[in-house]
Amino acid sequence: MERDRSAPVVGLDVPAEIGMPVEEIATPALIIELDQFQKNVKTLKDFIETHGVRLRAHAKTHKSADVARYQMSQGGACGVCCQKVSEAQALVSAGIDDVLVSNQVVDKRQIGHLAEMAKSARVMVCVDDAGNVDELAQAAQAAGVEIGCLVEIDVGAGRCGVQPGREAAVLAGRIAQARGLKFAGLQAYQGSAQHKAEFETRKALIGEAVRQVRETVDLLAAEGLGCEIVAGAGTGTFALEAQSGLYNELQCGSYVFMDADYQRILDENGEPVSMFGNSLFIVTSVMSKTRPGFAVCDAGLKAQSADSGLPRVHGRDGVTYIKWSDEHGVLEDPGDTLKLGDKVWLVPGHCDPTCNLYDTYVGVRDGKVECLWPVTARGRVF
């Protein structure tokens, strides 16, 4: 007998039901520990208020309309960043009304979608190419909308962006002249600085980025082009940008969840940065226990991203996640403390691509499931 496909079943379509004890969540599942999540959101809100800067929270971390709404209503965020048009569209459809696509959009069809989206939300995008400016302008005019444009400058990450200074000024001028577009400022994200473990390394890289941003802002000002927005900064460096007196819109994303990699970075005293705590976990079950000193759990490479190394085991001293394959993780357990069915909580190596693997966040508090939030834009990579 076929089950009713319209009725989600715990463990087939969704990992939990609201009110369920955490021990009963079907594994592997992606968990948000809500107290810590809310603390993280509050911590950054307090920070931006103290420092007089805006926060445009990066939704590429979570891809969730529920998280985005919470960041905007309770966390001081003026809007969100997305990395893809399809990701932005998913959040706009769910009610988010202020989005910067903090990336280049060069495909003609995607440019059309971007302009269409500007009918129901404030929409901005980054540019680093003159021909792209012209195409964006045409699409904006055709749709009868205005698209805000940030000139992206490469401040050391070696990825997208024109060179600071003259190149940026030429592009900004072209935007300012284009009907349908508004020159809104600079995108100056130093992505490669975010995960440098040593504080002094991050400080030096952001110092150099600030110098390049200042040079560009001054040049633009001399040409009569004011930068309403000077944007950039991630969870690894945002305090440095905020103190620059130049960046006015931070784009932190990972701060809501944190991950094993971000917790390896150190502050000026050589201590782990402790402003934010882990609120994101994978709960996994021991599914095979046949060898002394080891156990096998049900979270492998389809339950977490592998790019930033193995996950950290949370709350079980002496147990270490030592090896993964597609659907399995091998746990070293020298004391043989684990038995079949035991739950183990993991801190993912890297939050963003891990969240993109799941359809549902299971929000938990005080040992119970409090909410189920869809990963609204999961898989929206276009």
Added chain:
Amino acid sequence: MERDRSAPVVGLDVPAEIGMPVEEIATPALIIELDQFQKNVKTLKDFIETHGVRLRAHAKTHKSADVARYQMSQGGACGVCCQKVSEAQALVSAGIDDVLVSNQVVDKRQIGHLAEMAKSARVMVCVDDAGNVDELAQAAQAAGVEIGCLVEIDVGAGRCGVQPGREAAVLAGRIAQARGLKFAGLQAYQGSAQHKAEFETRKALIGEAVRQVRETVDLLAAEGLGCEIVAGAGTGTFALEAQSGLYNELQCGSYVFMDADYQRILDENGEPVSMFGNSLFIVTSVMSKTRPGFAVCDAGLKAQSADSGLPRVHGRDGVTYIKWSDEHGVLEDPGDTLKLGDKVWLVPGHCDPTCNLYDTYVGVRDGKVECLWPVTARGRVF
């Protein structure tokens, strides 16, 4: 104006339309080159017919009901393997009627789902724990079904499975005695041998696995327990198992698609194994071109799995994918051959976890989109 959410839009919900030229596919997208895919399926079909063994194709690679159906109707597969109950359920709901969950299922709810599924398909599962046997038997009796059980033995991979020989025989005896279960044979997959580059290494590891399987089969026979199925073998080693005269059911998965990692393995002459060819690609677009010698494409860590290294650029000499971040890939292009909007085809490092990132396969032939196949069990990790 909100677009009609019920109408998929190319580049937001789906990457292509049937009949579209491949150049117009929204990127990044997951491509099946259908000629090569069909060749791969035919090649293994011919092999198993020649060698007198069965193929139970592993659906964990593709998670697609369409691919599974093709493997069963055209590729000689007697059924499929799945790694998770939810994955199996997705395929059974789509009409696949013979599934081995080639993994342990220990969660009580999932055991219930497994038994339920046995009402509409032939269902088998692997076991490596006596208590698990009892729980499976209870569930099978409650549902009024029979579940076939393979005793999984650890033949060197160091993951799941009891020890070959006596331990396996004890467990097999327990299954044979249990109402609702059927002892169906042995699961003896040497997972860690599959990706060893040197042929002699793979040969030695499978030789040792075969020795352990033989010892176990003989012991079981002496106790009156016949092994209808002796299962294992992946794309890296299947010819060795097939020639053992002992393994009779191969579980190859990656052969349909191949990937950069599998193409690093060598045959007995030290040449790359060429029996199968790459049929799986990621098509990506150049989205930023601001620095001489480099370009940035739109396929990063959310478009491919990172566990087996960087993707290989296909069909563009001199262009190399050198670095990834969440939504970007940096291409080294010393000749500056790439311009904004150019399409680049990538061979993913590892096919299985890469497929699990996408909702849709775009099947292409002769430069046109021929079919769109859902990744039926995407994200079904429970």
